[in-house]
Amino acid sequence: MKQRLLLFLVMLTSISLSAQISIKDSTVQTIGYWNKNEKQSYTITTDKIKLKGSDTVSKVSITCDVDVTILDSTAKSYTIEWKYKNYRSSSKDKIRNKIDAAPQDLKILIRTNEMGTFEEVINWQEVRDHMMRTSALLGKEFSNDPKFEEIMKEIEKIYTSKENIEAIAINDIQQFYMFHGGKYTKGETAEGSIQVPNVFGGKPFDAEIMIYLEEINQEDDNYVLRYEQSVDEQQLVAAVTEYIKVLAKKAGKTPPKDLGLKDMEHQTLTGSRIHDSGWVIYSILTKTVTTESTTNIEERVIEMK
DSSP, X not given: OHHHHHHHHHHHOOOOSSOSEETTTTEEEOOOOOOTTOEEEEEEEEEEEEEETTEEEEEEEEEEEEEEEEEEEOSSEEEEEEEEEEEEEOOOOHHHHHHHTTTTTOEEEEEEETTOOEEEETTHHHHHHHHHHHHHHHHHHTTTOTHHHHHHXXXXXXXXXXXXXXXXXXXXXXXXXXXXXXXXXXXXXXXXXXXXXXXXXXXXXXXXXXXXXXXXXXXXXXXXXXXXXXXXXXXXXXXXXXXXXXXXXXXXXOOOSOOOOOSOEEEEEEEEEEETTXXXXXXXXXXXXXXXXXXXXXXXXXXXX
């Protein structure tokens, strides 16, 4: 997703390293003007909500703090550290709480280009080893729980490669740098097609996206950008159908021939308020997956302290 979205942003306009907010022509450029050793601290809150019709079936809130530090700055790149700490959860599920807190004290080193566009996770092996080590300890603690083995397999699959980590495991980081590297004009909407990771496995989904500048706040030197994404419905139905069949096979059951899956939607809405320096002040991402009777919502808020 990151490469296709980056190419799409680059096609919007050429970018020059100048003042990011231009009131004269109602444009902004999202570029990181960061200094070595500069640090900002954030609170990240993720709410996972399941609805049945209009009734809330479940809601879990996971919160952590993260320090974002500029370790190095060159003419062509930034090296940035994300350090996670202080995990807490509203869930009463002991296993789930332990898994959600697995990144505690984890340091993720990333590289961006000179404009702050995300490029790669530098220490992905260390990230993998941290999560595998934590999972192994949890495996011993919950060795008598049969469902934990499946959870372990899912964790191993996510952290098995650099590509998977960048595509699936660092959603908050991808959200943070989503708009960096682009130039946007108020009143204009950029539209395009990209591919996004398929969390059920298999080929990536095709998705339609829109990006636009909603607000320029000249007084406080910040602005609001919006991103809307909609996954291809037929591909989504096919992926969910196959996923259910695999789960049924593992459980020794025969899935029904017709699962009745239709009118499925997978939408992601992101809004970020960004300072002229390129630091994100506040960002909210809402991912909604809807079937005929069930809605799953994941909302992630990144807020500067």
